[in-house]
Amino acid sequence: MNVIVDLSIFPMDKAGTSLSPYVARVIDIIRDSGLKHELNPMGTCIEGRWDDVMRVVDACYRELETDSDRIYISMKADCRRGRQDGMDAKIRSVREKQR
Numbered sequence: 001m002n003v004i005v006d007l008s009i010f011p012m013d014k015a016g017t018s019l020s021p022y023v024a025r026v027i028d029i030i031r032d033s034g035l036k037h038e039l040n041p042m043g044t045c046i047e048g049r050w051d052d053v054m055r056v057v058d059a060c061y062r063e064l065e066t067d068s069d070r071i072y073i074s075m076k077a078d079c080r081r082g083r084q085d086g087m088d089a090k091i092r093s094v095r096e097k098q099r
Contacts, residue, residue, distance in 0.1 A: 002083040003050045004090075006076045008043035009060050011068035022068075026060045033059075038087060043074070047087050050079065 009026055010019045027044065030037045033056045035048040046053050057075065064071050080086065 001050055001079050001081050002047065002086060003053050003077050003079045004045055004047045004086050005053050005057065006043050006045050007057060007060070008072070008074040009057075009064065010072055011064055012070040012072050013068055022064060025063055029059050029063055030056055036087060045087055 011022050014022065027039060030044055030046060033046075033052070035046050035052060035056060037044055037046045046056060048056075061071065061073065078086070083089070
């Protein structure tokens with residue numbers, strides 16, 4: 001089954017105003033997975049088979065737990081049998097209906 005996951009993950013125990021160095025480490029893992037993904041201001045969408053995507057989510061968690069005592073994870077998932085290129089198709093469908 002194909003899944004699109006919207007993932008936000010970052011440490012909560014780091015000082016400062018920017019967590020971008022930690023987010024960059026997670027994005028490297030997602031990019032290196034070879035799965036389709038898209039970074040957005042509030043998280044990252046990842047598309048693929050359930051097991052593949054969950055392996056990446058777990059790898060992201062494992063990366064941050066190496067030097068974090070508290071990690072925030074927010075994840076939404078849209079699972080659909082037989083769907084291909086779902087991230088682009090969803091956006092295209094909305095744009096076709098816009099005025």
